[in-house]
Amino acid sequence: MTRPIRTAVFPVAGLGTRFLPATKAMPKEMLTVVDRPVIQLAVDEAREAGIEHFVFVTGRNKGVIEDHFDKQYELESTLRRRGKSAELDLLEQDLPGAGQTSFTRQQEPLGLGHAVWCARKLVGGEPFALLLPDMVMHAKPGCLRQMMDVYEARGGGNVIAVEEVPWEHVHRYGVVGAKDWKGNAFAIDQMVEKPKREAAPSNLIISGRYILQPEIFAEIERQEAGAGGEIQITDAMIRLMARDRFWGVKYEGTTYDCGDKVGFLSANVAFALERDDLSDSFREALKKILATHGGL
Numbered sequence: 001m002t003r004p005i006r007t008a009v010f011p012v013a014g015l016g017t018r019f020l021p022a023t024k025a026m027p028k029e030m031l032t033v034v035d036r037p038v039i040q041l042a043v044d045e046a047r048e049a050g051i052e053h054f055v056f057v058t059g060r061n062k063g064v065i066e067d068h069f070d071k072q073y074e075l076e077s078t079l080r081r082r083g084k085s086a087e088l089d090l091l092e093q094d095l096p097g098a099g100q101t102s103f104t105r106q107q108e109p110l111g112l113g114h115a116v117w118c119a120r121k122l123v124g125g126e127p128f129a130l131l132l133p134d135m136v137m138h139a140k141p142g143c144l145r146q147m148m149d150v151y152e153a154r155g156g157g158n159v160i161a162v163e164e165v166p167w168e169h170v171h172r173y174g175v176v177g178a179k180d181w182k183g184n185a186f187a188i189d190q191m192v193e194k195p196k197r198e199a200a201p202s203n204l205i206i207s208g209r210y211i212l213q214p215e216i217f218a219e220i221e222r223q224e225a226g227a228g229g230e231i232q233i234t235d236a237m238i239r240l241m242a243r244d245r246f247w248g249v250k251y252e253g254t255t256y257d258c259g260d261k262v263g264f265l266s267a268n269v270a271f272a273l274e275r276d277d278l279s280d281s282f283r284e285a286l287k288k289i290l291a292t293h294g295g296l
């Protein structure tokens with residue numbers, strides 16, 4: 001029987017220098033796609049996939065994230081007094097249950113692998129999901145749900161969501177080699193972090209969602225700094241690959257890299273165009289903007 005995935009880890013310690021000055025005093029994970037913070041979208045995706053414990057690896061100046069996942073009594077009592085029940089329901093729905101969130105800090109920016117390792121005591125000895133919140137997945141069912149299906153169908157192991165990118169972009173990502181395709185899933189036989197185009201085994205990149213077995217923590221611990229002088233999660237996965245199975249899922253949906261300005265703006269347009277309450281009026285507004293800015 002496969003061991004269930006109940007815990008998700010969200011590394012949120014990054015400085016967000018690409019979005020200064022917006023992120024001078026506010027965590028980049030609180031930037032909004034329409035009206036939902038990027039971190040909320042990742043939590044929504046995890047909840048949809050059945051996650052019950054949400055572990056945030058934060059850093060200094062990230063306290064607002066903890067407040068966001070707490071009750072806000074003053075706001076709620078004001079809304080109640082004003083009879084704003086739809087807004088109250090919304091706040092209620094978005095909130096993980098009591099005791100379902102945990103926070104720890106990455107004290108130094110030593111890399112993604114190190115951030116994940118900081119969560120080891122909170123994760124304990126169970127397999128867990130890892131979601132990089134900058135990567136916003138627009139998918140139905142959600143990306144992590146699609147990965148859980150593969151995890152169950154393949155009888156456990158580790159699972160990584162991948163997507164195809166143009167070859168000239170592979171050097172920005174972790175890249176996997178694929179064999180034994182079954183539907184949208186395959187066995188991973190190679191992995192490399194930020195390869196040169198010539199050295200990349202494919203143009204399937206690691207897109208920011210993982211299901212990992214807890215043995216990954218021991219691999220991270222034994223590890224030296226890798227690409228960019230950072231402790232990389234990919235290097236730990238390469239070592240774990242020697243004794244455990246890794247599956248890739250080419251999930252159905254679109255990824256928006258909200259750590260990048262164009263990705264972030266695109267996510268806002270795509271999510272707004274899908275909203276019943278906004279799509280018509282936003283489409284009109286977009287047409288006007290495009291007309292005054294030289295069309296498409």
Ligand code: G1P
Nearest residue numbers: 112135173174205206207208234
């Ligand atoms: C990290 C991972 C990389 C992955 C990427 C997705 O890199 O190390 O394997 O492809 O996230 O966004 P980073 O973006 O932190 O450089």
